[in-house]
Structure formats: C-alpha cells, structure tokens
Amino acid sequence: MPSVISMQQVSKRFKSIQALDNVSFEVPAGSVCALLGANGAGKSTTIRTLLELERPDAGRCEVLGMESQKYSREIRSRVGYVAEKPSLYDWMTVEETGWFAAGFYPPGYQAAFEKHARQFDLNPRQKISELSKGTRAKVALAIALSHYPELLILDEPTSGLDPLVRREFLESMVDVASQGRTVFLCSHQVNEVERVADLVVILLGGKLVCIESLDNLKHSTREVILTLPETNATVPPLPGVVLSQVAFEHEHSVIVRNLDEEKISELSRLGIHYEIRRPNLEEILLGLLRERRRPSSDLPLQSV
16 A cells, blocks of 8 residues: 655754654555644644744655645645634624635535535534634634545644543544545544554654554553562563563553553462553553663564
8 A cells, every 4th residue: 555654764853942853754645643642742743844834854754645835835735734723804704714715625525515514513614713712723624625535634633522422523524534535633632542553653752652553552562560569579571572661559550552461360379469451542642651761761663
C-alpha cells in the first residue's frame, strides 16, 4: 500500500529546543493514524513540517508522493488541514466563510460546506467573532472537509467540542478512511482516538518512540503488577521488553512488550505475587511518559 505521508530522518531545532530529532515514519493510504505525545513532544512541528509551514533542518518530507519543499502549494490544495488554533476572519459570518473558502476550490465546495455546517449545527448568519472556541473548531472542520481531500491533517481538531460531537466526529473519520482517504490526527483525547485509529505514532521529546499498528501494540503489550515481599526488594528481570516501570512502595507496575507468560510464573517461587492485565492505549502512553522522565531512561523503539 503506498505511503501518503513519509518523513525520513527529519530534524528541526528552535534555538535551544530540539523539536524533532531524526524522526522517520510512514503512513499508508486509507488509514487513521494518531500522532500522540505530551505537550512539547514535537507533534505540531511534525504537522507544520509536512505542510512546509516550517522547514526542517535536515531530512525529507513527502505528502501524497510529493516532496513538501518543492510542491507545498499543490499539497495544501489537496489536503484538508485544521490547525490547533484555526485562523478565521472574525468579521465574516459562517456562511460568508464558506463562500470565501469556495473561491479556492472546484465547483461544489460551497454546497458541501453548507451540508457540513448543518451537520455541526452551525448558524450560517452568526459572525465568527461571536462563536465559542468549540464552534469555531466546527467551522474549521467544515472548511477542511468540504473539498473531500485525499488526506486530512488535524491538529487537536476536537478541542472545545462537547463529548457527543467529539465522539461523532472521530467516528466519522473511520468513514473517511473507508473511502480510501487518509486521516492523520494529533489529539489529547487518547481514549477516544483509540476507538478509531489504525496506526499509532508516539513522539517524546522530539524522538520517535513508537510506530505501530494499534491492534498489534495492544495485543503484544501487558501490564504486570508486582507485589514484592519487602519495600526495598529488587524487581527481578521480566521475560519481555520492559517499556516502563513505576514503583508504589512495595508494588511495581511494569509495562512489558512480548511478555512470556509461562516464564513469569517462576516469580511465585521467589515469593512475589503478580497480576497480568491488558493496558489500554492511554495507560501505555502514560507508562512511556513516566519512563521518559527518568534520567537513565532508554526507551526502545517499537516498529511496525
């Protein structure tokens, strides 16, 4: 399956901050890809670099098979993009905003915008200046969707939306992908993203720490909760790849990839009680974030 997004060894620095550090990944066509990470992880910089809104210091970006630096104008005409803080003209009404945007796209755009505006319960005669943050986000989403782009790039698209509208929007992204189009979204709503994503990209401190199909990541990851006989006892090596380890007095929570559940039974002979459970995506992400804060952390890269 061809890649709709490709980043190859991309780095970007802003003064003393290394926003992206040798990042490489690809997103296949027809998928919903979630870009996750803490604030300052490099998520928005990734999106802006793909669209040539920021120029990388090193590396190569391609969108829809075109190099970002050479074909930025054509890329933007074929991509639907919603920024975290969308720029809209406050003096226009919702209806006028759709009419203005229609001038940049082929015939049929305005009718599609009006359809999406109705779906989002937008008042066509209301001025942008009068809208709440969530309602402004709905206008930006209607603009991005109305030329039926091959690729949707969304930076916190549901910020400010009420829970029902947020869930309905995210679930509609599955329909977009089923039509062969691709969705690349950055969101803090990890539990809701988990319902719709095919692929997960995790950035921490500008570094890529995970590029994995969501099903594979969840299927191969376990949380092991260990109860040690003494508070100062040492956690023995576990049979698998340890992603994170957090201590709560004599209890330890360990996130492990590819755990050998037969070998771990040997812990009982050491007087260590253990439980195994399947963590959700948010718990895996939180584990990686906690591990990242440890000075000696060396997170293993997880690849598809």
